[in-house]
Amino acid sequence: MMELPDLVAGGLAAGTLSALALGGGLLRLRRQQTRQRAEIAALRTQLEGSVRAFTAEVEHLADRRVPAAARQVAHPHVAEPGPLQPLTTGTPLGIALENVVLALQSEVAAQRTRVDAAAQAGMRGATREIQAALYRLQDALRGLQQRYDDPELAQTLFRLDHENEQSLRRAQVTAVVCGAWVGLAREESHLVDAVTGGQARLAGYHRVQVHNHLETGTALVSHAVEPVAIIVAELLDNALRHSAPDTDVVVSLEHVHHGVCVTIDDAGLGMTRDERDRAQRLVAGDDLILLTDLGDPPRMGLAAIGRLTRQFDLGVDVSSASPYGGVRAVLRVDSHLLSRLDPADRPPAASAPRTTRKAAADRPAPSHAYGTESGVPEAAPGHHEPSDTDGLPQRRRRSPAAAPEESPAPRPAHSPAPSPARRPEEAAAALGALQSGTAAARAAAENAGADGHGDTPADRTGETDHTHHTDHTDIEGEAAR
Amino acid sequence: MTRRPAGRPLVPAYLSTGGVARPSRPHLERLSVLARTEEPPPLGLPAAELALLDTLAGGSLAVVEAAALLRLPVSAVRVLAADLVDRDLVLARAPIPPAERFDPDLLKRVADGLRALKHHA
Numbered sequence: 001m002m003e004l005p006d007l008v009a010g011g012l013a014a015g016t017l018s019a020l021a022l023g024g025g026l027l028r029l030r031r032q033q034t035r036q037r038a039e040i041a042a043l044r045t046q047l048e049g050s051v052r053a054f055t056a057e058v059e060h061l062a063d064r065r066v067p068a069a070a071r072q073v074a075h076p077h078v079a080e081p082g083p084l085q086p087l088t089t090g091t092p093l094g095i096a097l098e099n100v101v102l103a104l105q106s107e108v109a110a111q112r113t114r115v116d117a118a119a120q121a122g123m124r125g126a127t128r129e130i131q132a133a134l135y136r137l138q139d140a141l142r143g144l145q146q147r148y149d150d151p152e153l154a155q156t157l158f159r160l161d162h163e164n165e166q167s168l169r170r171a172q173v174t175a176v177v178c179g180a181w182v183g184l185a186r187e188e189s190h191l192v193d194a195v196t197g198g199q200a201r202l203a204g205y206h207r208v209q210v211h212n213h214l215e216t217g218t219a220l221v222s223h224a225v226e227p228v229a230i231i232v233a234e235l236l237d238n239a240l241r242h243s244a245p246d247t248d249v250v251v252s253l254e255h256v257h258h259g260v261c262v263t264i265d266d267a268g269l270g271m272t273r274d275e276r277d278r279a280q281r282l283v284a285g286d287d288l289i290l291l292t293d294l295g296d297p298p299r300m301g302l303a304a305i306g307r308l309t310r311q312f313d314l315g316v317d318v319s320s321a322s323p324y325g326g327v328r329a330v331l332r333v334d335s336h337l338l339s340r341l342d343p344a345d346r347p348p349a350a351s352a353p354r355t356t357r358k359a360a361a362d363r364p365a366p367s368h369a370y371g372t373e374s375g376v377p378e379a380a381p382g383h384h385e386p387s388d389t390d391g392l393p394q395r396r397r398r399s400p401a402a403a404p405e406e407s408p409a410p411r412p413a414h415s416p417a418p419s420p421a422r423r424p425e426e427a428a429a430a431l432g433a434l435q436s437g438t439a440a441a442r443a444a445a446e447n448a449g450a451d452g453h454g455d456t457p458a459d460r461t462g463e464t465d466h467t468h469h470t471d472h473t474d475i476e477g478e479a480a481r
Numbered sequence: 482m483t484r485r486p487a488g489r490p491l492v493p494a495y496l497s498t499g500g501v502a503r504p505s506r507p508h509l510e511r512l513s514v515l516a517r518t519e520e521p522p523p524l525g526l527p528a529a530e531l532a533l534l535d536t537l538a539g540g541s542l543a544v545v546e547a548a549a550l551l552r553l554p555v556s557a558v559r560v561l562a563a564d565l566v567d568r569d570l571v572l573a574r575a576p577i578p579p580a581e582r583f584d585p586d587l588l589k590r591v592a593d594g595l596r597a598l599k600h601h602a
Binding site: 161193 | 494498503532551
């Protein structure tokens with residue numbers, strides 16, 4: 001039989017043990033609970049901190065980064081401040097915020113282009129009308145100049161014409177910057193006329209010295225005339241504005257390997273490197289032109305040059321310094337925009353400077369006059385300079401029409417780019433050759449059909465060949481023209 | 482005759498005289514006759530004055546004719562001519578007075594007479 005105390009002792013021991021175990025478990029549990037509570041508290045403070053940091057980051061985005069990013073679209077030199085906490089870069093939050101900035105920038109840029117395009121369209125419409133009105137005014141003023149020669153009135157008319165030219169230039173340049181056509185169709189003209197015409201559009205045209213070293217008759221194809229006049233006017237305007245009023249601006253026109261160069265030198269201060277880079281970028285015409293980029297008041301000149309160089313395949317360089325200390329601007333006109341005018345048929349304007357080159361051959365002096373005065377000999381001795389130059393209005397001597405059988409007259413050696421206006425004699429000779437060639441060939445074919453062996457086949461074929469040959473070369477000649 | 486370019490001229494008239502329209506001598510008229518002297522033109526003469534000298538190279542011309550040849554208004558040519566007269570490069574003569582001109586009626590009658598003779602022959 002078992003002893004009771006043993007039992008009690010055993011029970012007690014078991015109870016104590018279990019109590020101990022329970023107590024230990026309870027204690028552990030409690031400790032764990034406090035740990036977890038502390039952890040939760042830590043997490044909560046951490047969360048609060050994160051929320052606070054996130055809010056601060058978003059506030060920073062709204063207050064600083066978004067305005068700066070928007071401004072950066074227009075002004076690339078504005079720095080965009082990064083995130084408040086540099087640690088967020090690279091984290092999903094940082095990347096998301098970065099994407100907000102990027103999306104905003106692309107939308108702002110698109111809006112800016114749209115708004116600018118609308119503004120340009122509005123300006124284009126307005127300036128086109130102003131330009132047309134100023135051309136009508138110019139016509140009226142020139143009509144008055146022809147009709148009235150009272151000196152006082154003529155003086156006023158000259159002044160008004162000059163003022164009108166300047167307004168016209170501004171309206172035209174604005175229209176061109178806004179993407180409009182130059183607004184005036186001209187016919188083929190002497191290059192020196194285009195340069196002198198551009199010079200006349202400026203307030204300080206007295207200060208411009210044009211040196212013409214071109215061959216006489218060097219002309220521009222019709223669609224290049226007005227662009228060249230505009231570009232020269234704008235380059236001259238820049239040169240005049242950035243040099244002292246008592247200095248001259250020197251323009252020289254020269255042949256280069258693949259065309260003609262118009263070089264404009266001023267004796268001003270020149271440009272800083274930044275200005276020069278900016279000007280070169282503008283005249284190259286590669287960037288999109290926005291009115292908002294042109295400043296206030298907008299500087300249209302270089303932007304207009306950029307538009308025109310791009311459209312008409314002209315080259316402008318403003319990156320070099322002038323030997324006179326200022327800027328050297330060079331306009332290059334490639335040979336595909338050049339043509340040739342017969343100075344006898346279409347002389348350059350009276351005010352256009354003479355070429356310094358000697359003419360290839362001296363032409364006979366023109367005679368528009370009724371007769372010479374007794375005191376004045378027909379050709380004044382010692383009067384060499386003007387008769388050497390070729391820019392005279394001259395009558396063209398008509399040679400008797402060439403017989404159609406003759407091979408086409410060889411082009412004169414001094415005209416590599418022949419005049420596109422065909423002379424009536426040439427046209428007649430070409431048509432005659434064509435007609436007689438066709439007729440001869442028909443006759444030969446008919447005869448050959450009528451009898452198998454012609455009476456004088458050698459003669460006929462010889463003649464036909466000859467005519468055909470003439471015809472062929474003539475057509476080739478025309479095509480080359 | 483040289484072909485007149487269509488369309489508006491590229492170079493405005495005021496450029497020929499540098500914007501001056503008041504001639505240095507007032508007596509030049511539309512029909513004053515200009516003639517070249519034997520004086521050689523000096524260097525640095527304005528282009529328009531050289532052009533005017535060239536038109537006179539073949540003989541004398543009235544102011545208005547020179548203006549038509551140079552495609553300039555008469556007012557501009559008067560300024561150019563006055564300057565050339567001042568430089569002794571050009572002589573200017575007063576226009577032929579109307580009294581010395583032939584009577585148009587007389588000319589017409591002579592022409593009629595000639596035509597009648599031709600018919601007879």
